[in-house]
Amino acid sequence: MSLSVAIVGSGPAGFYAADALLKLELDCRIDLIERLPTPFGLIRGGVAPDHQSTKRVTKAYERTAQAEPVRYFGNVHLGRDLSLDELRQLYDAVILAVGSPKDRPLEVPGAEKRGIIGSAAFVGWYNGHPDFVDLAPDLQAETVAVIGNGNVALDIARLLGKTRAEMASSDITDYAAAAIEGSPVGAIHILGRRDAGHAKFTNKELKEMGALSDCAPIVDPKDLEAGVPADLEERDRRLAEKNLATLKGFAELDPGGKSRRVVFDFCAQPREILGGDKVEALRVERTRMEAGRAIGTGETWDLPCGAVITAIGYRGPAIPGAPFDDRRGTFVHDDGRIAPGLYAVGWCKRGPTGVIGTNKADGDLAAKQIVEDAGSGGKPGRDRLKALLAERGVRYIDYPEWKRIEAAEEAAAAPGAPRRKLVTIGDMLALLDENRAGTASP
Ligand code: NAP
Numbered sequence: 235m236s237l238s239v240a241i242v243g244s245g246p247a248g249f250y251a252a253d254a255l256l257k258l259e260l261d262c263r264i265d266l267i268e269r270l271p272t273p274f275g276l277i278r279g280g281v282a283p284d285h286q287s288t289k290r291v292t293k294a295y296e297r298t299a300q301a302e303p304v305r306y307f308g309n310v311h312l313g314r315d316l317s318l319d320e321l322r323q324l325y326d327a328v329i330l331a332v333g334s335p336k337d338r339p340l341e342v343p344g345a346e347k348r349g350i351i352g353s354a355a356f357v358g359w360y361n362g363h364p365d366f367v368d369l370a371p372d373l374q375a376e377t378v379a380v381i382g383n384g385n386v387a388l389d390i391a392r393l394l395g396k397t398r399a400e401m402a403s404s405d406i407t408d409y410a411a412a413a414i415e416g417s418p419v420g421a422i423h424i425l426g427r428r429d430a431g432h433a434k435f436t437n438k439e440l441k442e443m444g445a446l447s448d449c450a451p452i453v454d455p456k457d458l459e460a461g462v463p464a465d466l467e468e469r470d471r472r473l474a475e476k477n478l479a480t481l482k483g484f485a486e487l488d489p490g491g492k493s494r495r496v497v498f499d500f501c502a503q504p505r506e507i508l509g510g511d512k513v514e515a516l517r518v519e520r521t522r523m524e525a526g527r528a529i530g531t532g533e534t535w536d537l538p539c540g541a542v543i544t545a546i547g548y549r550g551p552a553i554p555g556a557p558f559d560d561r562r563g564t565f566v567h568d569d570g571r572i573a574p575g576l577y578a579v580g581w582c583k584r585g586p587t588g589v590i591g592t593n594k595a596d597g598d599l600a601a602k603q604i605v606e607d608a609g610s611g612g613k614p615g616r617d618r619l620k621a622l623l624a625e626r627g628v629r630y631i632d633y634p635e636w637k638r639i640e641a642a643e644e645a646a647a648a649p650g651a652p653r654r655k656l657v658t659i660g661d662m663l664a665l666l667d668e669n670r671a672g673t674a675s676p
Contacts, residue, residue: 245275375540
């Protein structure tokens with residue numbers, strides 16, 4: 235009897251889980267269920283639009299999607315179109331690969347003011363994620379503060395610092411490129427609550443900040459005096475050494491006449507957002523480091539700014555039917571197994587850390603657990619899912635239809651750019667339905 239597996243979420247974690255199941259060469263049907271019409275999760279909607287080489291990993295996912303046992307069901311929203319309990323009744327195993335799409339909130343007084351934007355929203359906006367197309371962030375500000383010392387903070391600061399010409403080979407949305415180009419921003423502050431040696435930037439990404447045509451990195455050499463922290467483990471120590479060397483290079487650079495600056499503020503803990511309805515300044519407390527932790531010193535200053543973008547981590551979505559750890563923002567699980575027949579992989583299991591390839595091990599483990607738990611299977615799976623979606627009038631999108639969306643996006647690309655994304659679900663469906671009408675007419 236065939237095993238039916240549903241994977242909810244078609245980002246890297248979902249695809250690696252499908253691939254792990256394929257490699258076991260079981261008698262198995264695998265259905266990838268995705269909320270958006272488009273696949274690839276963070277590769278499409280999170281990875282920076284100027285990091286196209288990272289996005290090439292989708293070529294491998296494509297092979298998985300087109301393998302015989304696999305089907306793609308895009309535009310199917312778990313929790314709206316069908317419940318997790320229903321899905322579990324249909325499939326022998328359900329793998330949740332739903333990521334961490336929500337911003338971890340900045341819990342300081344004034345955080346509700348206009349002009350405070352979470353990175354999930356901001357990154358989704360410039361990447362054309364349908365949920366955030368209408369964000370319309372107000373970038374009419376001379377100073378923007380980006381909170382956090384991870385790669386997402388770097389991505390955001392870099393995109394704010396790059397010129398239109400530098401973005402020409404990217405797939406940034408036209409509206410975001412225009413808003414960034416038209417912004418009067420001169421200073422982009424990146425605030426880390428810990429010192430430079432504890433920043434989570436990876437070195438390749440940090441170095442990019444020194445190679446922008448019209449934006450200079452600014453580092454105060456005093457912030458580097460503490461050197462490599464003593465509390466770090468070997469791998470983090472090597473990263474800190476490289477990052478400190480890169481930051482030292484930045485401190486020695488002449489910013490010249492560049493019109494934008496990215497200012498690195500270390501030991502800077504945001505304490506309050508000041509202003510009326512809209513942010514006017516960020517109150518920041520100087521910290522000192524104690525055993526790897528940032529301790530407030532009581533010394534504060536106000537950084538006038540017209541927008542604050544928080545890049546301080548993400549949380550997963552809670553889904554009725556799966557226990558959720560509210561503190562960690564992940565599902566409750568035992569090494570990925572939520573219950574026999576229900577598994578978590580990727581960020582909704584581990585939290586928002588690691589690189590794309592980190593998800594592979596999660597997929598391998600989930601596939602192994604499914605084999606241990608599922609027996610010979612026998613649940614109806616795909617056929618019953620299709621019937622249920624038809625009964626409920628859910629217009630799902632299959633992989634060949636996604637390929638038509640992709641072809642239209644590539645055909646619409648500006649010279650040098652890989653694609654011009656369709657950014658609303660309505661436009662994607664209209665394209666498919668126009669094509670269908672076109673095919674049917676004589
Ligand atoms: P991250 O690397 O965990 O960085 C989050 C930052 O937010 C840390 O500096 C953290 O400080 C800070 N933070 C958390 N809570 C805070 C608070 N209340 N106040 C002030 N600061 C706070 O997360 P991320 O940047 O969102 O990235 C997520 C993952 O995606 C990472 O693994 C990252 O490497 C990866 N990623 C990779 C790339 C790439 O390879 N190009 C691009 C984007 C993302 P502490 O360190 O003190 O906690």
